[in-house]
Amino acid sequence: MAEFADDSSLLAILLDVSPSAVVHLASTPGLSLQTLLEQLLIFVNAFSLLNDGNRLAVFTAGPSGCQLAYCSSSCLPPAAAAEAAAERGTAPSAEVLKGLWQAIAGTAAAEKAGGGTFAGTSCQFSSALSRMLCFINSLQCRAAAAAAGAELSGGAGPSGGASAAVRKQQPMRLLCLTAAPDVPSQYIAVMNSIFSAQRSGVLIDACQLGVGDSSFLQQAAHLTGGIYLKPDKPQALLQYLNSVFSLDASTRQYLRLPGNTRVDFRASCFCHKRQIDLGFVCSACLSIFCEQLPACLTCGTDFQGGQGKK
Amino acid sequence: MAESSEPVLFTKRAQRGTGQNAVDGVCLITRTKVRWEPSDPSKAQTAVLEISAITRTQQAPGKPFIKLDTATGPLVLGFTTVSDRDDAVDLLKQSKPAAPLKAATASPGGGDKLLVPSAVQAAALFQEDRDLESVYKSLVVAGILSEQEFWRTRQSQLRDALARAGSGGGGQRSKQRVGLPSAMLADVKPSADGQTEKVHFTLTPQSIQQIFVERPEVHRAYLAHVPRSMDEKAFWTRYFKQQYKRMAQRRRQGLTGDGGDDDEDELFAPFRKQLREQEAAQAKLAMGRVDPTVNVAADDGERLGGGFGALRDGASDLGGPRRRTALDSIAKDVNRHAAVVLEGAPEGLADLDMAGDGSEQQQQQQQQGRDTSSIAVALAAQQKAAAAKTAAAASAAVAGDGDSVSPERLREWQERAASALDDLTLDERHKQYTPLNITDPRSYFDSTAAAMADGPDGKQPTHHHHQQQQQQFTGAAAQSAASADAASALLAALDAIQPLALPNPPCDPDLASAVVLELSQDRDEELIREFGHVAAAALQLPPQDRTHGVQSLLLEHLRAEALKTNELLRHFWACMPLLSAIRAEKAANLARHLQEQRGLLASHMRHHPGSSQQVHVTMMLRPLAHAIDAALARYEAEAEERQRQQQKL
Numbered sequence: 001m002a003e004f005a006d007d008s009s010l011l012a013i014l015l016d017v018s019p020s021a022v023v024h025l026a027s028t029p030g031l032s033l034q035t036l037l038e039q040l041l042i043f044v045n046a047f048s049l050l051n052d053g054n055r056l057a058v059f060t061a062g063p064s065g066c067q068l069a070y071c072s073s074s075c076l077p078p079a080a081a082a083e084a085a086a087e088r089g090t091a092p093s094a095e096v097l098k099g100l101w102q103a104i105a106g107t108a109a110a111e112k113a114g115g116g117t118f119a120g121t122s123c124q125f126s127s128a129l130s131r132m133l134c135f136i137n138s139l140q141c142r143a144a145a146a147a148a149g150a151e152l153s154g155g156a157g158p159s160g161g162a163s164a165a166v167r168k169q170q171p172m173r174l175l176c177l178t179a180a181p182d183v184p185s186q187y188i189a190v191m192n193s194i195f196s197a198q199r200s201g202v203l204i205d206a207c208q209l210g211v212g213d214s215s216f217l218q219q220a221a222h223l224t225g226g227i228y229l230k231p232d233k234p235q236a237l238l239q240y241l242n243s244v245f246s247l248d249a250s251t252r253q254y255l256r257l258p259g260n261t262r263v264d265f266r267a268s269c270f271c272h273k274r275q276i277d278l279g280f281v282c283s284a285c286l287s288i289f290c291e292q293l294p295a296c297l298t299c300g301t302d303f304q305g306g307q308g309k310k
Numbered sequence: 311m312a313e314s315s316e317p318v319l320f321t322k323r324a325q326r327g328t329g330q331n332a333v334d335g336v337c338l339i340t341r342t343k344v345r346w347e348p349s350d351p352s353k354a355q356t357a358v359l360e361i362s363a364i365t366r367t368q369q370a371p372g373k374p375f376i377k378l379d380t381a382t383g384p385l386v387l388g389f390t391t392v393s394d395r396d397d398a399v400d401l402l403k404q405s406k407p408a409a410p411l412k413a414a415t416a417s418p419g420g421g422d423k424l425l426v427p428s429a430v431q432a433a434a435l436f437q438e439d440r441d442l443e444s445v446y447k448s449l450v451v452a453g454i455l456s457e458q459e460f461w462r463t464r465q466s467q468l469r470d471a472l473a474r475a476g477s478g479g480g481g482q483r484s485k486q487r488v489g490l491p492s493a494m495l496a497d498v499k500p501s502a503d504g505q506t507e508k509v510h511f512t513l514t515p516q517s518i519q520q521i522f523v524e525r526p527e528v529h530r531a532y533l534a535h536v537p538r539s540m541d542e543k544a545f546w547t548r549y550f551k552q553q554y555k556r557m558a559q560r561r562r563q564g565l566t567g568d569g570g571d572d573d574e575d576e577l578f579a580p581f582r583k584q585l586r587e588q589e590a591a592q593a594k595l596a597m598g599r600v601d602p603t604v605n606v607a608a609d610d611g612e613r614l615g616g617g618f619g620a621l622r623d624g625a626s627d628l629g630g631p632r633r634r635t636a637l638d639s640i641a642k643d644v645n646r647h648a649a650v651v652l653e654g655a656p657e658g659l660a661d662l663d664m665a666g667d668g669s670e671q672q673q674q675q676q677q678q679g680r681d682t683s684s685i686a687v688a689l690a691a692q693q694k695a696a697a698a699k700t701a702a703a704a705s706a707a708v709a710g711d712g713d714s715v716s717p718e719r720l721r722e723w724q725e726r727a728a729s730a731l732d733d734l735t736l737d738e739r740h741k742q743y744t745p746l747n748i749t750d751p752r753s754y755f756d757s758t759a760a761a762m763a764d765g766p767d768g769k770q771p772t773h774h775h776h777q778q779q780q781q782q783f784t785g786a787a788a789q790s791a792a793s794a795d796a797a798s799a800l801l802a803a804l805d806a807i808q809p810l811a812l813p814n815p816p817c818d819p820d821l822a823s824a825v826v827l828e829l830s831q832d833r834d835e836e837l838i839r840e841f842g843h844v845a846a847a848a849l850q851l852p853p854q855d856r857t858h859g860v861q862s863l864l865l866e867h868l869r870a871e872a873l874k875t876n877e878l879l880r881h882f883w884a885c886m887p888l889l890s891a892i893r894a895e896k897a898a899n900l901a902r903h904l905q906e907q908r909g910l911l912a913s914h915m916r917h918h919p920g921s922s923q924q925v926h927v928t929m930m931l932r933p934l935a936h937a938i939d940a941a942l943a944r945y946e947a948e949a950e951e952r953q954r955q956q957q958k959l
Contacts, residue, residue, distance in 0.1 A: 022796035033803035035817070041809065042816045063793060094809035101804045108797035121792055232828060236817045239825040258829055 008053025009248040010139070010172040012132045015040070015069075017060045017104060018123035021179035024210050030235040037100075039238035040177070041093040047246055048072075048092045053170070057135060058096055060103045061128035061178075063121060064111055068135065070099035075139060122180040125216060126189035129174075129204075133196055136172050140200075143170075171249050173203035173226065176217055179210035184275045186216075187268030194220045205245050209234050215264040215275070222263045225249070229258060271297055319891070320401050325388040326354060328375060337387055339401050344378065346387060357385055367402060369395060378402075397890045404892065425468050426461050435471055441873055448874045454903050455881060459896075463880060511550045519685050521549075523650045524643070527581035532686050535577070542682060548577055560640070841925050848925040860923055868914065868930060875907050875934050882941050888948045901945045908938045 026033055048054055057071040072092070174197070197204055197220070205226040206217035213230060221228035231240045244257060269276050269290035280289045285299040295302050324337035326346055335348040342361055348354040359380055366379040374389040376398060389395045427435060436443035449455045461468060522529040528549060536545050815822075841848075878900060885897035912935065915928045 017796070017800055019792040019796035022799055023792070026799060033799060034806050035813075037803055038807055038812055039816050041807065042812055045812075091810060093812065097804060097807055097809045101801065104797055104800050104804070108794060108801075111793060111797075231825075233821055233825055236821040236825045238816050239822040240829070243826060243829055 007248060007250065008051040008055070008170060010055040010057070010075075010136070010170055011047060012057040012059065012136065012172070012174045013040075013044075014059050014061055014066075014128055014132060014174060014176045014178070015100070016123050016176075016178040016180050017062045017107075018180045019063070019121040020181065021123065021210065024179045028209075028234055031237070035235075036237060037097075039241070041096060042238055043241040043246070044096050045091060045093050046242060050246060055170075056092065056096075057132075058099060059128060059132055059135075060100065060107070061123040061125065062107055063123060064107060065124055066128035066131040067103035067107060068099075068131075069103040070096045071135075075135075077142070122183050123178065124186070125176075125178070125180075125183065126186040126193055129190065129193035129197070129220075132174055133193060133200070133202065136202055137200065139172075171203070172201075173205060173249065175205045175207065175245050176220075177207050177209065178214065178217065179208075181210060181212070182214050182216050182275075184268040185273035187273065187275075188270070190216045191219070194223050198224050203249055205229075207231065207237075207240065207245065209237075213264060215266055218263045219265060227252075227257060228263075320398060322394045322398065323390050324394075326357065327386055328388055332388055337389070337398065339398060344385070344402070346385065359385055361402060364402070367399065369399060393887075393889055400890060400892065424458060424462060425465055425472065426457060427468060427472065431472060435468075438471070444870045445873050445877045448870065449877060454878070454899075459881065463884065509554070511546070513546065515682070515685060518682050519689070520650070522686060522689050524646050527578045527585050529686060529689065530581040530584070531578050532682075533690060534581075536683070536686075552578065837925060837929065840928075841920075844920060844922055844925055848922040860926055864927075868927065871907075871910065871914070872931075872934055875904075875911070875938065878904055878907060879937055879941055882945070886944065886948060888952050894949070894952060897945060897948070901942060904938050904941055908935060908942070911935050911938070 022033065025031065025036060044056060044058070047056060055072040055075055057075055058069045060067045060069050070092075194204065194216075202224065203226040204217075204220040204224045206214065206221050206228045208214045208217055208228070208230045218228045220226065227244055229240060229244060231237060247255065247257075266275050266277060267279070267288050268274060269279055270287045271289050271291070271293070274290055276288070276290045280292055281287070282289070282296040282299060282301055284301040285296060287296055287298040289297070293303065318338050318340055320337070320339035322337050323334070324346065325332035325334055326348070327333060333348050333354045334350070335346055335354070338345040338347070339361075344359045344361060344364075346357045348356065359378060363380045363382075364378050365381065366377075368377040368379070369375065372392065374392045374395040376387050376389070376395055378385045378387070387398075389398065432446075436446065446460065450457055450460045522532070532545060536542060540548075882897060882900040882904060885893045885900065888894040888897055911931045915924070915931055915935070917927065918924045
């Protein structure tokens with residue numbers, strides 16, 4: 001792999017703000033919500049200071065969906081970027097804080113207005129992942145278009161063209177800060193998102209703050225080449241963030257980092273969305289079922305008295 | 311079975327012959343005999359072969375066939391599975407080596423035979439490879455494996471080593487066949503003395519042989535005429551006159567474009583014609599074997615004979631047909647020469663006495679004459695044999711009618727063409743496959759949403775509709791409250807943060823340094839669970855320093871144990887799956903030794919309890935122990951399976 005012109009990267013952070021996560025985090029000794037958020041903001045500042053070209057996006061994920069709380073001005077379309085740059089101060093932490101407040105308040109208001117039409121207390125992890133991947137894809141498309149435009153117009157903006165070409169290959173990664181348990185019913189959607197991330201070369205890092213390990217995040221990190229970490233001492237979250245997740249992919253290959261020792265590869269069945277250890281797989285479409293069926297629910301293949309492969 | 315009192319080692323269903331003529335039956339193998347009995351005695355006769363009489367066994371890779379060659383004729387058996395076949399081959403190999411084993415020991419370098427080095431050779435090998443010696447001592451000398459078993463897994467290594475030793479000590483290599491010079495016949499150049507008009511040609515037995523092979527018409531003419539109607543010298547004079555004329559003509563043709571090879575000497579012309587006819591017939595035969603659906607331009611190169619290369623872009627040559635025939639004749643010569651060189655020197659002829667080298671024909675006419683005739687006769691005999699072979703092949707290929715493609719062959723071609731170009735057979739496909747009927751993906755996500763509505767803990771819907779609704783309502787209300795609480799808690803936390811005055815230090819420095827330590831060290835949960843703080847301390851050392859505490863003698867010993875274990879495991883896995891009694895027996899033996907080895911490793915791991923040395927030794931030996939455990943688990947499963955199958959039989 002060719003070295004990038006600089007070591008800048010794009011980091012998209014997913015913050016789990018679902019009720020179950022908040023309840024869990026609030027009950028963690030020595031780590032109040034306030035300190036957690038403060039440490040996150042310090043990490044955000046540190047990341048921005050590491051490299052001038054570093055770009056940041058922060059998303060919140062709750063039960064009712066995913067919100068973009070903040071993104072660097074260079075992530076916005078040129079016109080909006082100029083406007084935002086004029087408004088903004090110097091430290092990104094202030095902007096992130098403001099964005100988080102707006103996102104959470106907005107969601108809460110929408111939920112109140114909508115009444116009881118929401119589902120569950122866990123976060124919509126699959127939709128959040130998809131949203132972030134779409135965001136990254138739009139950035140990539142814009143960079144590609146800018147690079148093509150710079151090439152066409154020739155000497156019109158040589159420096160702009162060059163930076164666009166660099167941005168086009170800027171490595172991108174996601175960092176998921178979650179505390180809510182996995183929702184087995186999201187299995188297919190999450191796996192699809194993971195595979196799309198894998199295809200588009202987006203690393204998924206995961207920092208699991210909740211109870212137990214998250215099978216989804218383990219698989220995501222494993223498949224995309226990211227790092228899955230479950231901190232033993234969540235009170236010092238910042239130290240974990242700074243020593244593991246602030247590093248970009250090209251730097252990581254020179255370091256010994258905590259690896260993904262055990263990955264839980266269990267799948268959810270397609271029929272009842274239960275997590276299963278052992279199941280039945282359709283020989284035609286590879287759908288997974290927890291029980292023997294006379295015919296595949298997905299593709300309708302007849303198993304002739306249940307001769308599906310175990 | 312009545313006449314053989316020996317125990318039967320192997321009984322498997324096997325067909326005799328292949329294809330449509332195959333007859334169902336059973337193959338039985340005893341210590342000395344292979345016996346095949348038809349299941350229907352009216353269809354075929356029982357065949358019995360002495361194993362010692364088998365000269366060669368051939369196996370088709372990937373197909374369950376075996377061919378046993380004997381002096382009386384081959385026996386072709388088709389088993390139901392490849393593993394059956396392999397078992398039979400194993401058995402035959404084990405029954406057979408009694409005699410040839412000693413021969414192999416004496417003369418290494420033989421093809422498929424098992425190589426076992428002599429004591430001196432083994433000592434030399436051990437000198438080179440100390441590890442080999444230690445493994446040998448711990449397994450063969452200790453009686454766990456036999457000498458043959460030990461060396462069988464190392465055949466290629468052994469062969470290389472012995473070849474290396476052999477080439478140093480001189481000469482066990484097989485003799486290489488002498489090739490033909492690749493100089494063309496045109497190199498038999500006339501030499502002129504410059505004073506008279508005479509030219510001299512020099513012939514050697516080798517060049518004569520080459521002429522005969524490359525110009526079959528000369529060979530035939532020689533056989534027909536020489537002893538009777540003309541003598542040796544007259545014949546060769548005639549030949550070279552014609553040759554000289556031809557050379558001169560070819561040289562001239564470039565300028566004048568005059569004539570081809572039409573004005574042949576009448577001595578060779580009839581044979582040439584005969585040969586042409588034969589070639590034409592052969593080309594036609596070859597065409598018959600070409601699948602027209604694959605090779606449309608198959609006949610293009612055939613007119614040049616030999617089949618090595620073709621005239622490039624001959625059609626667009628400006629020189630016209632005449633020049634083309636001339637070029638054709640040269641191309642034909644080149645092709646013929648190439649074919650002869652590729653076929654190699656006919657055996658026996660290459661070894662002929664080369665005393666005639668460079669001597670003039672006139673001076674050694676007598677000897678030459680004898681040589682030449684012997685060459686001609688030997689060559690004729692060889693060609694006859696080859697011709698018989700090709701004729702047999704041709705008649706087999708073209709069943710019955712010589713000049714047309716058989717209908718079944720044509721059908722086969724057509725089928726193949728149809729299957730290769732399957733986008734041309736539009737409607738057939740739709741008839742063959744049932745389309746995959748993927749249900750609407752929305753149903754999946756709808757059910758997902760329903761499951762979400764049930765709550766993340768997957769509450770099962772109750773039967774009472776009303777109750778369910780109520781439950782859902784209360785659940786939703788509770789959740790909505792929880793969500794509002796969470797949002798307000800988060801907002802409160804966010805409000806409390808002063809973005810421009812973030813706390814310093816952000817977290818407890820001691821905690822942070824503990825985290826740095828935690829992240830930068832090896833974690834081995836199992837070790838830490840087993841050894842507690844000792845393991846944690848031992849793991850903090852960098853990997854290269856971990857052997858420091860351990861004595862070098864112990865390390866050496868552990869290394870030998872590891873080598874031994876690996877060798878045992880290799881032999882053990884070679885016995886899997888347990889398809890024959892012999893394999894099962896060997897595997898049982900090996901499994902017992904592996905168990906002992908496991909115990910030994912475990913005792914090593916228990917040594918020096920509570921010390922960091924124990925942790926390090928455990929780290930070194932644990933993968934081995936796991937490998938043994940896996941092997942033993944597999945063995946138990948296999949043995950159980952085998953027992954069940956035997957009970958069924």
